[in-house]
Amino acid sequence: MKRVLFVIASFLILGSCLKEPDYHSYKVDMMVDFGDEFPQEKKAGAKVVLFNQAKAYKVEAVTDQQGKVQFSTVEPGFYSATVSYSLVQEESVYYLNGIKSIHVFGAVNDTIKVFKGRLSPFVIKEFYFSGCNTPSGKGYSADQYIEIANNTDEIQYADGISVLEHESYGTGANFWANIKDAIVVKMIWTIPGDGRQVPVLPGKSIILARNGMNHRDDPNGNPLSPVNLGNADFEFYVDEEKKRDIDFPAVPNLEEDLFVYRGADVAFHVSGGSALAIAKIPGNNELERKQYINSKLVSKTSVSGSNTTYFVKIANKYVLDAVEVVQDEARSVYKRFPQELDAGYTLVASGSRSGKCIRRKVYTVVQGRTIYQDTNNSTQDFLKDVDPRPKIYE
């Protein structure tokens, strides 16, 4: 009998269940640092968003009177914490933004500093970089463009405004993170003119095309391109010996001030990664501007030490607008632009060849004039994965 019981018992012992999950959650306490001069009574109500970068979900809370906020059960992972707050002072609206990377692998007690953003007369309205496929399945990115809009109620002049591209594609830690008051760029192209030649009506925009042609119809184009850029205002034309870039005479060229990795044509990263800014660089003409640029060179030596590359740093105060485009959420940790220029980041999640772009949200339309949202936080200000619609304002 004992033997029988032993056999039966050994059969039952064979089966043992898995234990229930031993999962963790942590408290995240954040203090929003509004600065010493900020009125105490206005610290309540700032929205703090905790964004899980791997799973792409967010949780929100608002600050109390002390500027504190608490998230009680946060799953472990990598988060970005952003603060956005608008403030009316002396009949003007100011936007306060802050962003910080938070690693939650235990209880977190941290502070986010916010910066007051400046409102710019010009904003980047649309940036199309992803490109598309050709009928034969090849990639096509010659139809990339940047659209800059006048976000004021007065005529603004765009000549003298430069387009800048940050030195890094944001795939690793920012090499220039210790430079706080400037951004380091590898490309500067400027709208030609003396400051009174390129008027932009209130709410309207100009197109800076990589190639100013109707990409759908032109023999050099791609019938699957989503855009016709034959009516672009300016194009990026690289005048080099082999003439590999086509110069479309109907569209005036931008002035090339800096192109560190000079190639056959200007090309933005089709997967995202080009952090873009527009700036008014000091100088009344091309010569003075280039003199300024040449005085602001910074160098970077390759890992092997065999070569040194020179870039240019442009002070934050000259930057009118900036948008930090990342390749995907996972790379958003490699922040390049300082918070006062862009407290967030944006992307085309559809990826390269998707024919999609990022577009600034419309804040309101006043008497037919479109006013775009400009909180200096591209995460909030831009629509992602939208169809390119150059010069369509709605």
Added chain:
Amino acid sequence: MSIPGPKYMSKISLSILLFQICLIAGAADPDIVKPTNLLTFKQIEAGSPWLQSGNAAGLAQMQQLFPAEIKLGFNLNDDDFHSVFKGKSNQSFDFSSQSFRKINKTYLFGSFNYSKSVEKELNFSNNNDPAMNYPYLFIDTIGNDSYDREFFKLAAIISSPVNSKLNWGLSFDYKVGTASQNRDPRPENKVLQTTVSPGLLFKANRFKLGANLTYGYYNEDIDVSVVEENAQHTMFQLHGPGVFTYHASSSFYRLYQQQQFGGGLQTEYKSGNISNLLHSDYKYSVQTIDDGRRGGIALWAATRNDARLDGMDWIVKDVFSIDKGAKVHQLKAMLHVVNKLGTEFIQRLEKVGATDLEHWITYGEEQKYYSLRTNAELNYQLLVKDEDNLMKSLFNAGLKYSAFSEKYYLPNNDQHYSNLLFAASYLKLFIFPRSSVSTEMKFSYQLNLDNKQNLAGTIFLVEKMYGPEFNFLTEGFLSPGISLAYQVPLQKTFDKYFIKTDFDWFHSMDGRNRTMFSFSTGLIF
């Protein structure tokens, strides 16, 4: 592991087919009289509990029947009472063969199956077999898909005595195939599944004691593409009830790999016409899930392995038999527990090493998903045989209790249900001078005992998928069914020709139906 594409698979299948035909032709030895009838394979299944024990050495304990069969089949099931992960209709054609043989003291079994099927009006699945991958399913929400499948299965068992007290055995099965959809986003699934299990059986007087080990490997490679130019689709990676992440893309790649280890113990006591077989089978599995995108438009530089599913599958079964020669009474009691634990890895894409290549770096892991399925079953069976020891009728009645609960932590989602199923069937063979006919009447009724679903939010996938799936799983139904088969003897080489048809109809309490029909024709010899 790489899986051969369809072109190579057809060569493999042709080789297997030729091998099978050779085996079957060899089996048709005119000098050996092999008593068979329409119900022979059913008799082996019902009357040989050792065959269901999982121990290949138990093949030698089967009744002295060595039939072979080849058949062609057509199966259709249709209508709206189905899982949301399945299509409205599924129709398949198959060719199969199986054969039991005894050469000297060695027992052999071999089977081969080829099937081609089309599943239509499928809405939420890019997995070939959603039950296999649950909860880590991969779906899109573009509905009205159609899944084309082509699969080959091969199984073999060998058992032989080592001495008068000890038998050894080895079983092997191998399944390989492809499944593909014809509408964007269109997955192509390549599936490989194989199991190998050696076993020993010790005999001493009235006792038999067996033990076996099992190793299984499963691999499903899903390559999703979008043919339409400049179009992206949203792909959802499910993590648990109501929890998912998603990506808009024109391509996606997922790889499931599962290793399974386990073993079983069996003991039989036999005294006179009474016997009792108790067996327990335990398997532990580890499934990994790798995600990524293809090179040309890759946003993720490296494939990401962000989840793991640990599983436990335990069956304990007792079969009590009274063999009175012409009548065999059998009482079966079974407990089946399946337990799963899902772990997610917390990762970040980083540049590492001198090459500056990006890799997903794991910073931690969190156990997030848990499920427990318990099935308890009690079944009575009466098998009646004729003077040639061939089955002429079979009565079955059983009660099955099943309970399932699953939880996801943060956000805390859980669901639970339990069902009770009663099933009965009666199979009878009618012998005529030149032919025989078998009929089977079937009836089953399921009752939901309790259910609770607690999923956070009213997101699209909860509304369209998890909610309806829960309704399906907890819905009561009744199902009558009938099988008819007709057999005529043949004069040369082959023994008997048969045609068989099955019809089952499911009617749920909320008014939905499902019809299952199958037709097969073939030879028994």
